[in-house]
Amino acid sequence: MPALPNPSQNQLSIRWPLPPQPGLTPPLRLGVLASGSGSNFEALVNACRGGVLEGAAVVQLIVNNPGCGAQQRADRLGVPWQLVDHRQRSRLLLDQELVSCLQDSAVDLVVMAGWMRIVTPVLIAAYAGRLVNIHPSLLPSFRGMDAVGQALAAGVRLSGCTVHLVAEEVDAGEILMQAAVPVLEDDDHSSLSARIQDQEHRLLPAAVALLGQRLGSLAQG
Numbered sequence: 215m216p217a218l219p220n221p222s223q224n225q226l227s228i229r230w231p232l233p234p235q236p237g238l239t240p241p242l243r244l245g246v247l248a249s250g251s252g253s254n255f256e257a258l259v260n261a262c263r264g265g266v267l268e269g270a271a272v273v274q275l276i277v278n279n280p281g282c283g284a285q286q287r288a289d290r291l292g293v294p295w296q297l298v299d300h301r302q303r304s305r306l307l308l309d310q311e312l313v314s315c316l317q318d319s320a321v322d323l324v325v326m327a328g329w330m331r332i333v334t335p336v337l338i339a340a341y342a343g344r345l346v347n348i349h350p351s352l353l354p355s356f357r358g359m360d361a362v363g364q365a366l367a368a369g370v371r372l373s374g375c376t377v378h379l380v381a382e383e384v385d386a387g388e389i390l391m392q393a394a395v396p397v398l399e400d401d402d403h404s405s406l407s408a409r410i411q412d413q414e415h416r417l418l419p420a421a422v423a424l425l426g427q428r429l430g431s432l433a434q435g
């Protein structure tokens with residue numbers, strides 16, 4: 215039997231070619247919700263400014279944690295941001311405020327990029343078919359919190375990330391795109407998270423472009 219390739223000698227992520235993403239018609243206005251470091255938010259902004267998301271723009275970032283990494287990235291990147299603090303509102307009032315901010319900015323499509331709040335039907339209905347989330351597992355495996363820890367505990371040999379439409383059931387809406395990475399023998403939380411995030415930064419812009427094209431085709435009838 216031929217020797218199996220040693221994954222540690224290769225590029226660890228599985229980098230298959232993503233489908234081509236022709237220009238978006240009409241241009242897409244993106245709103246991003248983020249609670250943490252904001253690396254996916256930055257990947258989206260960069261993709262709009264010269265990658266697979268040309269024809270789209272991140273017009274607004276909303277954060278719920280004052281001073282979080284995403285907010286600092288928005289300052290550096292020159293993207294308008296707004297704080298909507300969940301500590302001062304019920305889940306329902308939080309989502310009503312989100313919808314109002316997003317509508318004020320005429321956002322077409324909303325991206326939950328590390329938004330650590332469970333959303334209500336208020337937000338889901340206002341952006342039905344236009345609200346996406348990125349989750350660090352190959353759904354439907356490992357829904358909910360600490361998907362990377364769940365994957366390590368389960369001993370799976372393959373993990374990855376999923377971009378999906380948001381439905382009322384957590385991490386259960388229609389899957390738009392997925393990317394897979396190997397889980398290595400000596401992986402810990404931080405090494406596996408980093409490998410998955412590397413793929414997230416490619417996958418999220420591509421999946422948003424795909425949905426943008428779908429919405430554009432629907433709009434044109």
Ligand code: GRF
Pocket residue numbers: 248249250251252253254255327328329348349350375411414
């Ligand atoms: C990502 O791993 C995403 O899958 C999860 O939250 C993380 C956000 O990372 N929902 P970042 O804030 O974009 O760096």
